[in-house]
Amino acid sequence: MRTAIVTETWPPEINGVALTVQSLARGLRRLGHSVELVRPDRPGDAATISANEFAELRVRSTGLPRYPGLRVGLPAQSRLVRHWSSSRPQAIYVATEGPLGHSALGAARRLGIPACTGFHTRFDDFITHYGFPWLSPFVFAGMRRFHNRAATTLVPTRELADFLRSRAFANISVLSRAVDVDLFAPSRRDATLRDRWGLTDDGLAVIHVGRLAAEKNLDLAVRAFREIERVHAGARFIVVGDGPERGRLADTNPDFIFAGMHRDEALARHYASGDLFLFPSLTETFGNVTLEAMASGLPVVTFDYGAAREHIREADCGVCVPFADADAFVAAAVALAGDPARRSRMAGRARETVSCLSPDAVSRGFADLMGSLCKENAA
Structure with a gap:
């Protein structure tokens, strides 16, 4: 299976989203799948960890206010449509809700490619800690609209799945997170x-x-x-x-x-x-x-x-x-x-x-889910 993974954050940035997405990408590759990474361009990218590891499409980016060192991709739907028209993935995973993520969902819909999203970050909670609590319900509504455009949204716990379903999020799937018990010991x-x-x-x-x-x-x-x-x-x-x-x-x-x-x-x-x-x-x-x-x-x-x-x-x-x-x-x-x-x-x-939460076990679950989206789309 050929999968495109779209993310605004990627190592060497160190955060839970970047490392989780990297683990999923590496897991798919170990299972024999082809992985393309779509992410924002960054200064000094030539020496990043992803060099020669995955096929990449990098899009223009801008800095993220209040988070020095992090960048978000600028809107790129037309570019993604052109690229995926000539190099078509069978499925797309969109890990982040920024402008690049919105562009990826729009391109996937235009091309008829099944896409799933990952619910990694409670931006509606974050915004209250940066002085804008009145914006929280609007941010949450925007996140719901974003994720409901996808075939399914991946969450890491049953608790979060129940919470989102109770607030009109559609097509929620639970995929556990992994931990490398050989490294962390x-x-x-x-x-x-x-x-x-x-x-x-x-x-x-x-x-x-x-x-x-x-x-x-x-x-x-x-x-x-x-x-x-x-x-x-x-x-x-x-x-x-x-x-x-x-x-x-x-x-x-x-x-x-x-x-x-x-x-x-x-x-x-x-x-x-x-x-x-x-x-x-x-x-x-x-x-x-x-x-x-x-x-x-x-x-x-x-x-x-x-x-x-x-x-x-x-x-x-x-x-x-x-x-x-x-x-x-x-x-x-x-x-x-x-x-x-x-x-x-x-x-x-x-x-x-x-001890049972190995990266390979979680990657197999991710691959199975993406494969099921492909079959449903072909039916």
């Missing part, structure tokens, strides 16, 4: 790295991994760690990632360790060298970092939705507190920090819980 624990953090093996390393941005609710992670610190004077808070909030957080918390952005083995070592993972975000459609932390043998404290509801609540391998209950989040973090025996039990269960 407790065996990557690094005593040298912990020594640089000022910790012995019995010290407490509290970890957060993710984009440092307003919508990630990072002040709650800070509050939880400060309460942990009251009873664990030697604890350290390790912040992995970067973003517009880093400067403010570093200025107000000079004792924190800001490790910056990491990928692959370096990221895996940071996870595995921690002891407790705090994930206070309220705006995720899933939360890929939750699975990475679990695979690394870390108990997670988070809210009861997304990946946590799907994979933690029933397995007792972390603590899921009621959605948006900040006091419960802090109390759970403090309690788990003070109970090393419970953390150890949870660490083993966390690893076992995600």
